[in-house]
Structures are given as structure tokens and as C-alpha cells.
Amino acid sequence: MKLKKRIPVIDQGDKLGFWGGKFGGNFVPETLKKPIEDLEVLFNKLKKDKNFINERDKYFKNWVGSPTRFIKLENLTKHVGGAQIWSKVVSDANGGAHKIYNATVHCLLAKRSGKKVICGDTGAGYAGKMLSMAAKKFGLKCKIFMGAKDIKRQQPNVKAMKKNGAEVIPVYSGSQTLVDAVSECMRYWVANCDKVAMCVGSTVGPAVFVRICGWSTSQISRELKTQLVDEFGSIPKKLKLYNCVGGGSSSFGFWNEFMDYDKKQCEFIGVEAGGPAKSKKHAAPLTYGSKIGILHGAAQYVNQNTDGQIEETESISAGLDYPGISPLHCFLKDTKRARYTAASDEEALNAYKMVTKFEKLRPSLEPSHAFSVAIAESKRFSKDTIVVVNSCGDAYKDREIIKRKLGKKYV
Amino acid sequence: MSNLISYAFKKAKSENRPALLTYTVAGDSSKKLSLEILKSISKKVDILEIGVPHNTPVADGSQIQTSSYRAIKNGIKVNDIFRIVKDFKKFDKSKPIILMGYYNMIFQYGENEFLRKCKISGVNGLIVVDLPWPENKKFASKCKKRSIFFIQLLSPTTTKNRLKKIIKDSHEMIYFISMLSTTGGKLKVSSKEILSNYNKIKKINSKKNVVIGFGITEKTIKSLKKADGLVVGSAICKEITDSIKKRQNPVTNVYNVVNRLKNKIK
Numbered sequence: 001m002k003l004k005k006r007i008p009v010i011d012q013g014d015k016l017g018f019w020g021g022k023f024g025g026n027f028v029p030e031t032l033k034k035p036i037e038d039l040e041v042l043f044n045k046l047k048k049d050k051n052f053i054n055e056r057d058k059y060f061k062n063w064v065g066s067p068t069r070f071i072k073l074e075n076l077t078k079h080v081g082g083a084q085i086w087s088k089v090v091s092d093a094n095g096g097a098h099k100i101y102n103a104t105v106h107c108l109l110a111k112r113s114g115k116k117v118i119c120g121d122t123g124a125g126y127a128g129k130m131l132s133m134a135a136k137k138f139g140l141k142c143k144i145f146m147g148a149k150d151i152k153r154q155q156p157n158v159k160a161m162k163k164n165g166a167e168v169i170p171v172y173s174g175s176q177t178l179v180d181a182v183s184e185c186m187r188y189w190v191a192n193c194d195k196v197a198m199c200v201g202s203t204v205g206p207a208v209f210v211r212i213c214g215w216s217t218s219q220i221s222r223e224l225k226t227q228l229v230d231e232f233g234s235i236p237k238k239l240k241l242y243n244c245v246g247g248g249s250s251s252f253g254f255w256n257e258f259m260d261y262d263k264k265q266c267e268f269i270g271v272e273a274g275g276p277a278k279s280k281k282h283a284a285p286l287t288y289g290s291k292i293g294i295l296h297g298a299a300q301y302v303n304q305n306t307d308g309q310i311e312e313t314e315s316i317s318a319g320l321d322y323p324g325i326s327p328l329h330c331f332l333k334d335t336k337r338a339r340y341t342a343a344s345d346e347e348a349l350n351a352y353k354m355v356t357k358f359e360k361l362r363p364s365l366e367p368s369h370a371f372s373v374a375i376a377e378s379k380r381f382s383k384d385t386i387v388v389v390n391s392c393g394d395a396y397k398d399r400e401i402i403k404r405k406l407g408k409k410y411v
Numbered sequence: 412m413s414n415l416i417s418y419a420f421k422k423a424k425s426e427n428r429p430a431l432l433t434y435t436v437a438g439d440s441s442k443k444l445s446l447e448i449l450k451s452i453s454k455k456v457d458i459l460e461i462g463v464p465h466n467t468p469v470a471d472g473s474q475i476q477t478s479s480y481r482a483i484k485n486g487i488k489v490n491d492i493f494r495i496v497k498d499f500k501k502f503d504k505s506k507p508i509i510l511m512g513y514y515n516m517i518f519q520y521g522e523n524e525f526l527r528k529c530k531i532s533g534v535n536g537l538i539v540v541d542l543p544w545p546e547n548k549k550f551a552s553k554c555k556k557r558s559i560f561f562i563q564l565l566s567p568t569t570t571k572n573r574l575k576k577i578i579k580d581s582h583e584m585i586y587f588i589s590m591l592s593t594t595g596g597k598l599k600v601s602s603k604e605i606l607s608n609y610n611k612i613k614k615i616n617s618k619k620n621v622v623i624g625f626g627i628t629e630k631t632i633k634s635l636k637k638a639d640g641l642v643v644g645s646a647i648c649k650e651i652t653d654s655i656k657k658r659q660n661p662v663t664n665v666y667n668v669v670n671r672l673k674n675k676i677k
Contacts, residue, residue: 016546027514027541029470031591034568173476174466186469191592193568294515294541295467307489308519309466 003335005260009252009328010211017207018299020334024327026206028297032186035193040208042113047215052112056105060219063137064100067223068092070231070388075358076375083240083381085374087361088224090250091394095130097364098250098392101216103130103199107138109212110197119143119192120199121185123150123178123246124319124366125157126393127201132166140197142166145185149176150318156397175312178246178322182296202247203326206297210327217253220390225257228386237265238385242374243392244366245270245340246283246319248326250392255338263337269377270329271370273313273320274342281314284342285325286333295324301333316345316401317365319393343372349405351375352395356410364393365401414558415507415535417583419457420620420639428676429636430457432622433669434511434644436478437461437495438487439651440661445482446495447662448651452669453503460538460642463492463512470540472595474645477652489520493532500533509536509562522550526557536560538586544577555582562586567600567608578615586642587612589625589635595645598626602634609638629671636676643672 001020004012013019017026026036046052060066069089077085090098103120110118118140122128128144135142144161148170151158161168169188174180182200189198200209203217228235241258243251251270258266272284282288285301293302295310303311303323315321332338343351348365351372356362363371367390374389381387395402399411423430433456439445449459464479464487471479496508510529517525517539529537537554539547544563551561563581565574566588578585589605590598605623612621623635624642635641650668654661 025546026543027546028543029540029566029588030543030564031470031566031568031588033543033566033573034570173480179467183467183469187472187593190470191596194591291519294513294518296469297541304515304519306519308515308517309483310515 001331001334003259003331003337009256009259009331010214013207019327019331022292023300023330024207024210024298026297027294027299028206029190031190032193032206036206036208038113039109042109043208043212046109046112056108059104060101064094064104065092066219067227070224070227073359073361076355079358080375080378082383083378083385083387084383085378086386086388087391088220088254088388089361090220090390090392091364095126095133096394096396097126097130098217098220098253099126099130099201100134101219101253102201102213102249103127103134105212105216106131106197106199107134107140110140111138113197115195115197117141117143117196118199119145119185119188119196121178121181121201122146123181123201123321124317124393125150125154125161125397126319128166128168129157129160131199132161132164135166136164143188144168145171145181145188147171147175147177147181150178150181153401154318154397155400177313178318179310186296202249203252203328204247204296204298204324210298213249214252214256214328217249218256220250220253221255221257224254224388235261235266236386238382239266240269240385240387241266241390242269242271242370242387243390244320244370245272245286245325245329246322246366248329250390252326252328254390259337268332268338269373270338270340271373272340272342273315273317273369274344275314276316277344277346279314281312282342283313283315283321283323285323286329286340287342298327300324300327300330316348317369319364319366320369341373343369347372352402353406353410361391362395363391364395365398366393367391414560415505416458416509416560419507423457423640429638430622430640431673431676432456432458432460432640432642433647434460434462434642435647436464436475436482437492438464438482438485439478439648440481440655441485442487442491442495444661446498448665449499450502451662451666453506455669455673458507458509458640460509460511460644461492461496463489463510463516465513465516468513470593472593472645474595474648474652478648489516493528496534497532504533507535508533509538510534511538512540514539514542522553526553526559529559530557534559536562536584538562538564540564544580548580551580560584564588565612567591574612575615578612578619581619584620584622585612587621587623589623589627592625594625596626598631602631605635606637629668629675632672633675641676
């Protein structure tokens with residue numbers, strides 16, 4: 001299995017949509033074949049269309065607010081005493097997280113296809129919140145599927161979705177989290193694909209959704225590349241990019257533009273959710289060696305039992321609480337371009353405590369996982385190593401959990 | 412290639428009626444009970460579809476989901492399903508059985524091993540909901556080699572060009588999904604429209620046995636009786652759920668439903 005140079009990773013799949021011959025694909029009911037093919041044709045055409053790209057860039061700049069900041073975490077760097085720790089503050093984006101990029105592009109595509117309604121899934125509520133914002137902006141009706149357990153633990157985002165006029169549909173099946181929300185959203189699309197567009201909230205699902213999402217979030221690394229050159233005059237000789245990985249949309253977008261650099265110069269570190277330290281359950285299929293299976297239309301490493309039933313996950317961060325992982329990350333793992341590890345709930349909370357103590361930055365529990373590993377590893381690195389952590393979400397949505405786990409003063 | 416499924420269609424045709432196909436989930440609500448249900452409805456049904464329950468079923472509505480989760484909770488494993496088929500075949504070896512499920516279960520078992528077990532236990536056909544054409548080409552030919560029908564699915568969204576290609580690659584039986592819906596949805600299009608789509612398929616190749624499924628209940632079955640076969644699934648799964656709720660015997664209740672369905676298409 002080999003990663004090709006000078007070809008975007010999203011376009012390295014084969015005819016049937018498999019990366020490396022085995023990850024991804026389109027394991028979907030017959031009914032979805034046509035709408036998926038239609039979406040593929042539309043996307044392949046528009047991603048080469050200058051007008052469409054200009055339109056996207058216009059909205060990214062004026063509405064999403066690009067570029068998001070790239071800042072040095074001076075105090076944290078001093079405290080850790082190793083590498084320079086920087087952050088790309090993607091939570092600056094309109095709505096407070098990277099999910100806005102994918103949501104915006106899906107709404108632009110829906111408009112072009114003439115659909116009036118868009119449906120989407122959400123875990124932490126960010127994908128849903130952003131889709132509801134974008135749908136409102138572009139005059140589309142919006143339906144969001146969300147696990148009942150997630151609705152309880154991510155209320156601020158639920159309120160935001162409703163305020164934007166979206167219908168939030170609670171999903172009570174299975175573990176009542178993201179995995180079930182994605183299933184239910186796909187079912188809804190199966191039944192309504194003639195009139196409704198679907199947005200999959202991460203780089204997961206049938207191949208075209210993986211590609212659209214990766215193409216959209218790559219805005220993050222486009223900005224970062226320019227910012228690094230502005231700051232250091234060129235891409236640093238020792239650059240390490242840390243990102244949390246749930247479905248894998250923010251990490252893929254954070255890395256994409258640096259794909260062709262040698263990994264000795266530019267290393268990618270993906271941090272999965274290890275779950276509570278005492279629990280056997282986790283949401284880290286890459287770190288803990290889960291087998292390849294089919295989930296939501298794509299072949300990927302996925303937590304499952306020997307029969308092939310998908311296993312329940314457990315993580316403090318709803319956004320990472322997913323048993324599978326993007327086919328793109330399976331591909332990056334097996335080609336050894338990226339390195340994957342996990343942080344536990346407790347480690348993420350400690351990292352949140354440390355970052356908020358030293359810096360004016362409040363990463364949500366998802367990027368707190370990435371901070372945890374970045375801080376631990378930075379101690380060992382030389383001072384000319386540039387560590388960048390993608391702070392891809394704001395902790396506002398987590399304040400109830402943080403209050404309960406760490407006490408009021410941390411909110 | 413001919414197998415018990417072909418005979419079942421021939422027999423129904425000779426009686427001038429569509430074949431009746433039922434779908435029940437293996438292990439719902441227990442291994443023992445699901446076998447008893449199969450035995451009791453067997454003489455009224457032409458082909459038995461047995462669902463391999465999966466816990467992320469993206470094409471199933473709430474009734475089949477409920478049955479699947481219940482079966483999984485009660486401990487059903489893939490090997491138990493082969494045992495159920497084997498035990499049933501001891502009871503009635505001439506009744507064709509089709510397993511219907513999601514690809515991951517087959518993938519984890521290993522395609523070849525899964526098919527070997529199908530052959531040993533007496534499975535006659537397979538429907539894999541999320542393994543569409545052309546992705547299913549290799550697996551379908553493996554099935555053919557072992558005289559197991561791989562049953563292609565067609566939907567109202569399938570384009571004409573695609574219809575032709577799929578039908579060309581199909582074995583003797585084809586499953587037409589009546590409407591845009593997950594299983595168990597309310598029939599939202601007219602039977603006239605469904606039959607007109609059905610006829611498009613028959614026109615391409617009249618020799619294939621085409622069954623219609625999704626949204627078929629006691630209320631709707633009669634209007635579609637021109638088809639080669641009709642599949643009832645969710646209505647039966649619902650009956651099991653209702654029986655459990657009312658503390659009644661699901662075996663008798665399901666038999667009664669199937670009996671009424673059969674009478675409507677005689």
C-alpha cells in the first residue's frame with residue numbers, strides 16, 4: 001500500500017472508491033447508488049470549477065472567518081520546557097469548530113443540485129449546529145439526527161440548532177450516540193433521497209462523503225501553510241501536527257496540505273479517545289488494533305465483536321465517541337504517513353486544566369485529547385521543534401461535563 | 412443452475428398465484444422460538460427468508476430493528492443461525508431458505524467459510540443488503556459456483572442502464588424494492604406505479620423471478636398479486652413484538668397472519 005505524491009489523498013481511491021485497495025468503498029443499499037453517483041458527478045465537476053471554488057472561498061472568508069488564528073502558547077511552552085507549542089485556533093471559525101467547512105460545502109452542493117432540504121448526523125452537536133447555520137444561511141430546511149444520550153450531554157449545541165430553525169430528531173436505538181445517529185440519518189436518506197440532500201458530519205460514510213468532507217476541512221492546512229511561512233520564513237524543519245481523531249475530519253483537514261512532506265520533517269500525530277482509564281471500552285480503533293469491518297457504507301478499522309456486530313464505545317467527548325474511523329486515516333496508518341495513539345478521559349481533562357491555566361484558550365474535550373499527547377511528548381523535543389495542536393472546538397458546549405468533573409472554577 | 416427456489420416459483424405459478432415469501436429474524440425472540448415459527452408457517456409459505464440480525468442496519472425500519480436488537484440481546488450468533496437452518500431442514504428439506512443480512516457479518520466470518528456453512532446447513536439463497544452491484548460481482552459468482560442464488564436488489568432509483576446490467580448478472584431470482592423507504596415503511600406509492608416499475612424489469616428479462624418487497628402487509632398484498640413473488644417482513648416482526656407485549660404466543664399469532672396473507676393471494 002502506497003501513498004502517492006502530488007495527487008490529493010481524497011482522489012487516490014480506486015474506481016470503486018477504495019483507498020489502498022481496501023478502505024472505504026460504497027457498501028450501501030441499492031436505493032442509494034443513484035443519489036450517490038449523482039453527488040459524485042456533481043462534486044467531481046464542481047471541485048474543478050473556478051466559479052465554485054471562488055464561491056466557496058468567499059463564504060469561507062466572509063462568513064466562516066478565515067484564516068483562523070495561529071498562535072504561540074508562550075506560557076505553556078515555558079512550563080513544559082521542550083518544543084515550541086503552538087495552536088491553530090480553528091474554534092475561531094463561525095460557530096466554534098471546524099465542522100462549518102463541511103457543512104458549508106454540502107449546502108452549496110445541495111443548492112446546486114436543486115434540493116430544498118438537507119439532513120445530517122451529529123455527535124457532539126457541532127456538525128449539527130454548523131449544518132443548521134449553513135442551511136439557514138443558504139435557505140435550506142434542515143433535519144438533524146442526534147443520539148438521545150448526546151442530546152442530554154451537549155445541550156448548548158442542541159439549543160443552537162433549534163434556534164437556527166433545524167428539526168432535531170432524537171435517536172433512541174442502540175447506544176443512542178453518534179453511531180446510531182449516522183445510521184438513522186442514512187435510513188432517512190434512503191427513504192427521501194429524491195428530495196433531500198444528506199451531509200455526513202465527518203470523513204466517514206460512502207466514499208463521496210469522505211472525499212467532500214476531506215476537501216472541505218483542508219481549508220485548515222491551507223491556512224496553516226501560509227501562516228507557517230509568514231511566521232518562520234519557510235516550513236519548519238521539525239514540524240509536528242497533533243490532532244484529535246474521532247471520525248477524522250479535522251485531523252485530515254489539518255494535515256492534507258503537508259501530505260507530500262517527508263514525515264521526518266512534518267510528522268502527523270492523531271490522538272484517539274481512549275475512554276475512561278478504568279473502562280475496557282474506547283473509541284480508538286487505530287490505536288488498539290481493531291479489525292477491518294464495514295460501518296456506514298465504508299470498510300475501515302472498527303470496534304466490533306467476532307461476529308461483526310459493532311461495539312459500543314465510551315468517551316467523555318461526544319465528538320470522538322465513534323467505533324469506526326475514516327478510511328483516509330486507515331490509509332494513512334497503513335502507509336505509515338501518520339502515527340496514532342490514544343488519550344484517556346482523565347488525560348484529556350488534565351490537559352484541559354493545564355491549557356486553560358496557562359493560556360487564554362479553551363479547547364473542547366476533543367482537542368484536549370490532542371493537547372494531552374502533545375504536552376507529554378513536547379518535553380522530549382528540542383527547542384527548535386514546532387509542535388502545532390489543532391484546537392478544533394471550543395469548550396463552551398462541554399461546560400456541564402467540565403463543571404461536574406473538575407468543578408465550577410474551570411468553566 | 413437450478414435450486415429449490417426455482418421449484419418454489421414453478422409451483423406457485425402452476426397454482427396461478429404469486430409465491431409468498433416471509434422474513435423473520437433468526438433468534439427472535441429466542442433461538443428456539445424462531446425455529447418454531449419457521450416450522451409453523453412453513454406449509455403456508457413458499458420461500459423462507461431468515462434475517463441475520465445486525466446492530467447497525469442502515470436499511471431497516473423500526474420493526475426489523477426491534478426484532479434484530481432483541482435477537483442479538485438474546486444471544487444469537489452466526490453459528491446459531493446455521494444451526495437453526497439445519498434443524499429446520501431436518502423438518503422440511505424441500506422448503507427453500509434465503510439468508511438476508513449485512514455484508515460485515517459475512518466479511519468477518521470469511522466469504523468462503525460462510526458459503527461453506529450455507530451449503531452444509533442447506534441455505535439456498537443470499538440477500539446482502541449493503542453489497543450492491545458491481546461490488547457484489549465476485550461474491551455473487553462464488554455463490555453461483557456453489558449453486559446458491561445471490562439475489563440482486565433493484566430499486567425505483569436504479570437507472571435503466573444499470574437495471575440491464577444488474578439483471579444480466581443476476582441469478583434466477585431478483586428482489587425489487589417497491590419504493591424509496593427502509594423496510595416496513597408505509598406504502599407511499601400506488602400499487603399501479605409499483606407494478607409498472609416491476610414490468611420494466613420483467614420486460615428486460617421475463618425469465619427472472621422478480622419478487623416485490625417493502626411495505627407489504629395484509630392490507631396491500633392483494634393489489635400486487637400479479638408479481639412472481641411477494642415478501643412480507645416487518646408486518647411479521649411487528650406481530651412478534653405485539654405478541655410479546657400482550658403475553659400471547661407469537662408462534663400462533665404469526666401463523667395466523669401468514670395464513671391470512673396466503674388466503675389473500677390464492
